[in-house]
Amino acid sequence: xxxxxxxxMAIAFVMLAATSTQAQCKMFTKKKCMNTLAEYTSNGQYNxxxxxxxxxxxxxxxxxSGKNYKLVVCAHPAISDGTYFEINDYRGxxxxxxxxxxxxxxxxxxxxxQQLKIRIVVPDQNKEAQIKKNGCVSVLVGFQEN
Amino acid sequence: MHxxxxxxxxxxxxxxxxxxxxxxxxxxxGGGAEEKTSGVKxxxxxxxxxxxxxxxxxxxxxxxFYAMPSHLELSTMIKSTGGEFQKDLMHxxxxxxxxxxxxxxxxxxxxxxxDLSYSAVYEQQxxxxxxLAATKRIGESIGIQEAFSANFIERANANLDNRDSMLAIMTxxxxxxxxxxxxxxxxxxxxxxxAGGWIEGLYLACKLTQDVTTVDITxxxxxxxxxxxxxxxxxxxxxxxxxMIEESYEMFKPLLAKFGELNVEISNSSISKDESSGVHTIGxxxxxxxxAETLEEIKKETFALRQKLIEP
Numbered sequence: 526x527x528x529x530x531x532x533x534m535a536i537a538f539v540m541l542a543a544t545s546t547q548a549q550c551k552m553f554t555k556k557k558c559m560n561t562l563a564e565y566t567s568n569g570q571y572n573x574x575x576x577x578x579x580x581x582x583x584x585x586x587x588x589x590s591g592k593n594y595k596l597v598v599c600a601h602p603a604i605s606d607g608t609y610f611e612i613n614d615y616r617g618x619x620x621x622x623x624x625x626x627x628x629x630x631x632x633x634x635x636x637x638x639q640q641l642k643i644r645i646v647v648p649d650q651n652k653e654a655q656i657k658k659n660g661c662v663s664v665l666v667g668f669q670e671n
Numbered sequence: 672m673h674x675x676x677x678x679x680x681x682x683x684x685x686x687x688x689x690x691x692x693x694x695x696x697x698x699x700x701g702g703g704a705e706e707k708t709s710g711v712k713x714x715x716x717x718x719x720x721x722x723x724x725x726x727x728x729x730x731x732x733x734x735x736f737y738a739m740p741s742h743l744e745l746s747t748m749i750k751s752t753g754g755e756f757q758k759d760l761m762h763x764x765x766x767x768x769x770x771x772x773x774x775x776x777x778x779x780x781x782x783x784x785x786d787l788s789y790s791a792v793y794e795q796q797x798x799x800x801x802x803l804a805a806t807k808r809i810g811e812s813i814g815i816q817e818a819f820s821a822n823f824i825e826r827a828n829a830n831l832d833n834r835d836s837m838l839a840i841m842t843x844x845x846x847x848x849x850x851x852x853x854x855x856x857x858x859x860x861x862x863x864x865x866a867g868g869w870i871e872g873l874y875l876a877c878k879l880t881q882d883v884t885t886v887d888i889t890x891x892x893x894x895x896x897x898x899x900x901x902x903x904x905x906x907x908x909x910x911x912x913x914x915m916i917e918e919s920y921e922m923f924k925p926l927l928a929k930f931g932e933l934n935v936e937i938s939n940s941s942i943s944k945d946e947s948s949g950v951h952t953i954g955x956x957x958x959x960x961x962x963a964e965t966l967e968e969i970k971k972e973t974f975a976l977r978q979k980l981i982e983p
Contacts, residue, residue, distance in 0.1 A: 547854045554850070566838060568744060569845030571853055572736040582734040587897040589740075589748060593950065612953075614940040620953060621942055633951040637958070638890075639937075640897040664736060668744060670751070 546575050550661035558599035558663045561630065565595040565667025573663035578604060579649035584664050587640045588633075595667045596631045596643065598623075601660025604647050605629075608662065613642040634671065737905050739865045739898055742788035743842060745872030749789070752888040754879040756793035761786040762871070762981050764805035769983040773813055774915040777860045778980045780809045781867020784845065789875060791841055796831040803827055810848060813860060818848035859913045862905055866923065867980055869898060874977040877970040892969065893961035899930035922979055926972040934960045 550573045559567065572584055588594055600608045609624040612631070620641070623629065635641075645662060762782050770776045787802035807819040823844055830836035852861040876892055906920040906927075940955035961969075 547856075551850045551854050559846075566743065567842045567846060568738065568741040569842045569849060570738045570741065571846055571850035572738065573850070573853075574734055574736075576734070580734070582736060584736040584738060585901060586738040587740060587894070587901075588953075589744070589891075589894065591748075591751060592744075614955065615935070615937055615957065618940060620940050621951070631951065632949060633953055636952060636954045637956050638894045638897075639940075639953070639955070639957040640901075641953070666738065670747065 550575055550663070553601060553661045554599065554663040554665075558597065558665055561597045561599060562595055562665055562667035565593075565669050568666045568668060570666065571663075572665070573661055575659055576600075576604065576645075576647045576662045577659040578647055578651070578654075578657040580647050582645040582662065582664070584643040584645070584666075585640065586643070586666060587638065588635045589638045590635055591671050592668045593632065593634050593671055595665075596633070597665040597667075598629045598645055599663045599665060600629070600647070601662070603658050603660040604662070605660075607648045607650060609646055609648075610664075611644040611646070613644060615640050615642075617642065737901055739869055739901060740872070740895075741842075741845065742785045742868050742872060743792065743838060743845075745785065745869070745876070746788040746792040748891050749872070749876055749879060749888075750792050752876075752879065752891060754875075754882070754888070756790075756795060757878070758795070758798060760875055760878050761789065761798070761802070764801040766981070766983065767805040767808045768812075770809065770812075771983070773860070774863060774919060775983070776809055776813045777863035777915075778867035778919065780806060780813065780815075781864040781869070782871040782977075782980055783809060784864065785868040785871035785875070788841060789872075791834070791837050794834050796837075799837065800828075800831070806844075814855075815848045815851055817851050818844045823847075859909050859916050862909055862916065863919055866902060866906075866919065869895075869902065870923075870926075870973065870977050870980060873973050877973050880966075880970070889961060889966060890959075892966065893933065893959040896930045896933045896935065896959045899927050903927045903931070922976060926969065926976050929965065929969050929972055932965065936960065 551571070554571070554573045574582065576582065596610075596612075598608065598610045608629075609622065609627065610629075610631075611619060611624070612621040613619050621631070623631065624646075643664065645664060647662065649657070762779075764783065764786075767779070767783065770779050783802055783806045787799060787806055790798035790802055803824070807824065810816075810819050823840060827837065827840050830840060848864070849861060852858065852864075873892070873895055876888060876895075879888055880892070902923070906916060906923065910916040910920045936956070936958045938956040940953060942951055942953055944951045
């Protein structure tokens, strides 16, 4: 019976761990990322997830002419080194990459309304490692009138 | 039952439970060709083996976040086209407690959220308060409490005369409700709220074309093709395993199909930077062709769909 209760406790722990990572990610975004939009109004969208080294994410979003935008890719310090983003147009042609600058913030406007694909890359810094680092990554978009 | 028999039963149950646990871990940790996690669609071209701490498996994983235009963004666009505030266009806030199903409530929450943004952007404080109460009522009925805590309501009441503060509070509420749904893996509800809000914004914009015939408002409606395509993709992903999404998708299909017919002309993109401000400009022309006839069809479908959404 002791074994059984230990088994159930282990299961409960695993399930709890899986759901609590989302809660931690939300808390991280709220405490460490939201203020980076500064004077821009957040679009209110929560785009946050726990990412492992070697993973990528894509945000598809329409940006409207007549507005200024600020994009912030806010990553937990465990994986923020080397994390970068690329902006591609509707057809997937590359427009901008933060890989060289390492700047997680990008202020911009669009001449005409268009859908952009923002690709976030968490590079695999140590390919030999069996256990990969992970952390919360949130993509924030704020806007203001031109 | 002898102790030994009991042990066998437990062991047999444990076997099934272990199997169930494996299924759970498989579902939550990866391994599928296409997986939805944490409010995102997740495509993996990975191997079949799954470990809790994955290594090589994650190498080619890609998460896809979808973002629809926010209520606030749509409302500010409507205002910038020169449209006057029209109270009668908004949905009756008194009807917030008439929706019985979760699907109807989620869609109506989107509608009320858009009306709240619309009234706040036009600085209609009294109206905004009514819609704040309506969104609170309906939000709580589908288990979104955090976004409508006493703190938010108190702050909204205290900042009624300050447009910027009101907009900031509303954005925060929207973020809280959105993130709570994601956190609780209720992305399907989140999708319905977004869809309802988008329709209400589109409805207000279409109504505006009856009074203001500027190229600007027509262009703004045409540009909703991008949001419509994105919504179609989201419905495709989530309707596979959710009857509520499937049912809603059927309602949205005629309108989404109209947007699907529109052609998009794109010239090559470019980028430049203003060195003094550090702000980049992404150039390139993107034009969505919207013939007058199709605009009328889109308006007709929008009005019909909006009517369906607000029916109890």
